[in-house]
Amino acid sequence: CPICDEGGECQLQDTALGFGKVESRYAEAKRVVDDKDIGPLIQT
Structure with missing residues (x-):
């Protein structure tokens, strides 16, 4: 996520890691x- 401000605290990243x-x-x-x-x- 190159422009998002969530900094690793987002549901999309959690789903991808899952x-x-x-x-x-x-x-x-x-x-x-x-x-x-x-x-x-x-x-x-």
């Missing part, structure tokens, strides 16, 4: 983005 997948097929580093104020309904 099926025996121990490493990601992606080699990208985690992306860091600045927070943007684009309204009260959208959080970045």
Whole structure:
């Protein structure tokens, strides 16, 4: 999960590990983005 902020605390990763997948097929580093104020309904 290169851009997710959950940091290993997510149900998708737990499910993948349960099926025996121990490493990601992606080699990208985690992306860091600045927070943007684009309204009260959208959080970045």
